Amino acid sequence: MPWLILNHRKVSYPLSEEQVKDMLKKYDKNKDGKxxxxxxxxxxxxxxxxxxxxxxxxxLSLADNNCDGYINEDEMSEFVHYxxxxxxxxx
Numbered sequence: 001m002p003w004l005i006l007n008h009r010k011v012s013y014p015l016s017e018e019q020v021k022d023m024l025k026k027y028d029k030n031k032d033g034k035x036x037x038x039x040x041x042x043x044x045x046x047x048x049x050x051x052x053x054x055x056x057x058x059x060l061s062l063a064d065n066n067c068d069g070y071i072n073e074d075e076m077s078e079f080v081h082y083x084x085x086x087x088x089x090x091x
Contacts, residue, residue, distance in 0.1 A: 020083070021076050034070035035079075059083070 027043040028035055035043070040056035049055060063071055063079040071079050 017077065017080050020080050024076070024079075034072040036070055040071070 024035065024043060027039045027046075029039055029042075037056045037060055040059055041052045044052040044055055059071065059079060059082055060069065062082050063075050065075050065078065066072075
């Protein structure tokens with residue numbers, strides 16, 4: 001069972017990896033199919049996480065396999081795996 005943190009409250013309902021991916025896709029503000037550092041920062045803030053700029057940079061350095069500065073669809077699984085370190089438990 002994963003925990004999803006929204007607005008500094010813990011909400012306990014099961015989330016699959018696909019559900020987390022779909023949730024993150026809503027932060028793709030320019031609809032280019034990938035998440036920029038700025039979009040990641042906004043997503044993390046809305047999720048109630050702390051140190052959003054640092055986490056966005058760390059996420060890009062770990063999950064951005066092609067080093068283009070974005071998290072694309074192919075890299076999303078790695079991103080979700082990395083995010084599980086912050087309290088997301090993905091089934």
